[in-house]
Amino acid sequence: MSNALLLLGCPESPVQTAIALYLANKLKRDSIDVTVAGTRSAIALLKVSDPEGNYVSETVDLDSCIENLAEKKLDFDLCFVFVYNDAGISYLFTLSSMSDAKLFAIVFGSDADAFASMIDFECEKIVYKTGHNPVPLKRRIDQVMVWDA
């Protein structure tokens, strides 16, 4: 595995930015290049928190990312989709349809269980009903992200 995409959703929940930076650091330590796609606000939150790019080296506009994936100009080995609302589910299914990456659904927020139950295709689900405290989700990630390498 050499590269990964973190596809962020609406940054309404503070958990998203914290987990994105945590994941980016974890992947970087495993020598996996990380690209983060998201809305302007979601990317701005990351860049303000990581001004020197210690965790995230590359960011891309969400629409450009979808366009490049759809046109097969781009793909990744791993893809983590952040699901906090119905739109997140839509992006997850879209990624599943477009990409050959190993897919991870990071599902959080008050409706996490309901959204997780909508995922009826093969992917790794990392689910915790939290909107403010990232620690339980971090623990789930640590359990799931054990590479063969």
Place this chain on the structure above:
Amino acid sequence: MGCIEQMKYEVILKNTSFKECREYVKKNFKEFYQVKPGYRMFDVYLIGVPPVLIGVDGDDVVFPYTKPCYGTFLLRIRGEAEIESLRKG
């Protein structure tokens, strides 16, 4: 996907789900087409939960449109060229 927002559109459903969009299109339009997420229309790539249904009503297309922070909308936009592409398959 800014280009759709700059077009003349009618919002049929807002704060809706893909299931509701699908059911609305099936119920209200005789002509509709099933496409995969990532289908290109109006120079954008549709986001969605498959099957994504696009309705045709006269010269208008009716389709789901998702914004990350605002959820899913069912929109109606005039799109003769898009209808032609849908009919050609």
